[in-house]
Amino acid sequence: MTDITTDTHWGIPGTYVFDLALSQQGYAINKMCNSLKTQANRDLYLADEEAYMTAYQLTEAQKDAIRQRDWLRLTQLGGNLFFFLKLAATLGYGLYQIGAEMRGESYEAFMQTRRVAGAV
Amino acid sequence: MAKIVAGIGSSHVPSIGRAYDQHKQTDPAWQPLFDGYQPVKQWLAEEVKADVVILVYNDHGTEFFLDRYPTFALGVADRYQIADEGYGKRPLPEFEGHAAFSRHLANQLVADEFDLTLCQEMALDHGFLTAMPLLWQHSDNDWPVKVVPLLVNVIQHPLPSGRRCYKLGQALKRAIESWPEDLRVAIVGTGGLSHQLNGERFGFINEQWDQQWMQRIQTEPEALADLSHKEVMTAAGAEGGEVIMWLVMRGAMAAQVEEVHRFYYAPMTTGIGLLALQNG
Numbered sequence: 001m002t003d004i005t006t007d008t009h010w011g012i013p014g015t016y017v018f019d020l021a022l023s024q025q026g027y028a029i030n031k032m033c034n035s036l037k038t039q040a041n042r043d044l045y046l047a048d049e050e051a052y053m054t055a056y057q058l059t060e061a062q063k064d065a066i067r068q069r070d071w072l073r074l075t076q077l078g079g080n081l082f083f084f085l086k087l088a089a090t091l092g093y094g095l096y097q098i099g100a101e102m103r104g105e106s107y108e109a110f111m112q113t114r115r116v117a118g119a120v
Numbered sequence: 121m122a123k124i125v126a127g128i129g130s131s132h133v134p135s136i137g138r139a140y141d142q143h144k145q146t147d148p149a150w151q152p153l154f155d156g157y158q159p160v161k162q163w164l165a166e167e168v169k170a171d172v173v174i175l176v177y178n179d180h181g182t183e184f185f186l187d188r189y190p191t192f193a194l195g196v197a198d199r200y201q202i203a204d205e206g207y208g209k210r211p212l213p214e215f216e217g218h219a220a221f222s223r224h225l226a227n228q229l230v231a232d233e234f235d236l237t238l239c240q241e242m243a244l245d246h247g248f249l250t251a252m253p254l255l256w257q258h259s260d261n262d263w264p265v266k267v268v269p270l271l272v273n274v275i276q277h278p279l280p281s282g283r284r285c286y287k288l289g290q291a292l293k294r295a296i297e298s299w300p301e302d303l304r305v306a307i308v309g310t311g312g313l314s315h316q317l318n319g320e321r322f323g324f325i326n327e328q329w330d331q332q333w334m335q336r337i338q339t340e341p342e343a344l345a346d347l348s349h350k351e352v353m354t355a356a357g358a359e360g361g362e363v364i365m366w367l368v369m370r371g372a373m374a375a376q377v378e379e380v381h382r383f384y385y386a387p388m389t390t391g392i393g394l395l396a397l398q399n400g
Contacts (some may be wrong), residue, residue, distance in 0.1 A: 012353055013321060015358050017353070018275060023186055042206075083181040088206075119386075
């Protein structure tokens with residue numbers, strides 16, 4: 001797990017502050033996700049995820065986090081949520097599914113923590 | 121000369137855009153939000169009647185990539201497009217800019233030591249789009265107000281400090297008021313309030329902090345401008361750090377402001393705040 005940036009100087013629990021070091025580490029992830037702003041690229045991604053990830057030179061750990069849809073690990077590896085939401089949209093995952101996974105909860109359990117769960 | 125006629129703080133949340141586009145204005149979960157904005161929308165249409173709005177926002181990895189990320193960027197175009205954030209474009213009309221006014225702002229702000237990135241093309245994502253239809257009634261083809269987008273980096277640290285954003289607002293006020301023609305200018309600071317979309321702390325909200333923010337930004341903005349990013353992000357969540365964009369708006373207003381309207385709703389993962397101010 002040497003490829004995880006341990007965010008110590010901010011000292012905010014459960015938080016991976018997207019600074020320049022993390023941004024550099026996750027650059028390939030975010031560059032790939034940034035390309036998914038067009039339907040043509042989203043179609044290409046869905047047609048062959050492995051080839052698309054390889055074309056953007058993701059590391060094996062980054063590819064594996066995406067294969068597992070492990071959004072917390074992707075964050076730890078430098079993926080920025082605002083970029084990987086485009087990947088999530090391509091794959092049919094919503095923000096609150098991602099959030100529940102990051103918290104280590106089921107979607108249903110997470111939604112029970114919200115004040116007005118109908119506002120989605 | 122140009123005059124600042126309204127200062128507004130407003131959160132930006134993608135789900136609000138979806139609810140708007142899907143006509144959920146009377147959905148029980150969403151009606152409080154749309155009703156909460158209505159008095160400000162009415163005030164803007166009937167009393168403020170702004171010619172142009174300077175809207176301070178951040179891009180969410182849509183138009184600006186990390187290969188060269190600006191700290192501050194100003195639109196200087198005649199038109200601005202709607203961005204595709206991964207779901208297709210929202211069905212909103214494109215925006216008409218005010219390029220001559222933008223050029224004036226750019227010249228004044230750079231002379232005033234704010235070295236902005238200047239953009240002839242900008243597609244606008246939910247950071248910009250969320251507040252617009254809640255505050256101004258558009259038709260199928262256009263908006264009743266011209267726009268000047270002003271981007272602040274709040275996604276990749278180092279972010280500009282709250283103090284720097286407040287000073288940018290003060291410089292913006294000087295720049296606006298040196299425009300020789302009559303022009304009614306509204307300024308909107310977007311983002312916040314408390315929320316966190318990152319890590320195991322996803323979903324963190326601090327309603328008490330949000331309420332204090334909306335009060336203190338009126339009476340003691342200098343104290344808020346002195347908060348560190350760590351202090352804000354600890355109290356208001358990692359993405360709550362966006363509130364520095366409200367300080368650009370506040371810096372552009374007079375020392376004394378009057379609250380016209382305030383609304384707060386925190387249904388899901390963001391403390392959604394709306395604050396409408398006028399100069400006292």
